[in-house]
Amino acid sequence: MRRLVRTTYLEMREPSELRPAPPAGVPFDLVRAEIPCPELNRFLYTAVGSDWVWYGRLPWSRARWLAWLDRPEVETWVAYVSGTPSGYFELERQDAGQVEIVYFGLLPAFVGRGLGGALLTAAIRRAWEPGAARVWVHTCDLDHPRALRNYEARGFRVYRTEEAHEEIPDGPLEPWPGASAPPGG
Helix, strand or coil, rough: CCEEEEEEEECCCCHHHCCCCCCCCCCEEEEEECCCHHHHHHHHHHHHHHHHCCCCCCCCCCHHHEEEEEEEEEEEEEEEECCCEEEEEEEEHHHHHEEEEEEECCHHHHHCCCCHHHHHHHHHHHCCCCCCCEEEEEEEECCCCCCCHHHHHHEEEEEEEEEEEEECCCCCCCCCCHHHHHCCC
């Protein structure tokens, strides 16, 4: 299905621009996934993004996931509530001290429980670790309806918007391309 998608790009230029969220409505632990694990990242991507039609990485093979993750510039952080994954963020350190929050979100069972602002605050703080000169993120119509509001509430400022027609898949998400194919097929 072809759809017009609006993408909004936001940035912070100084750590002091962060407006921390209040403490999370439910306590969570934040753990860095230090060993590149395509299965974990694919799970998080589809679990968080399935309701919002995240589709860009769906065609990625395991090898492509590993190539993306097995770089020192990329970090994956997972939030756990009572030992259960509840959300995650992925950071990429880029040229000239830029850090992109590439992916950020909560698993469906944890949306609306007061975690989003606190997890985003943690992501921004991590992004501003030494060496960062700018932190940026983008969101679009395919993200949670409150995503843009959360980014702005934490201190991000819009610096660009764009609209483009995109071909949106309408099939179910799979853990890996072809996972639902019969064995040997």
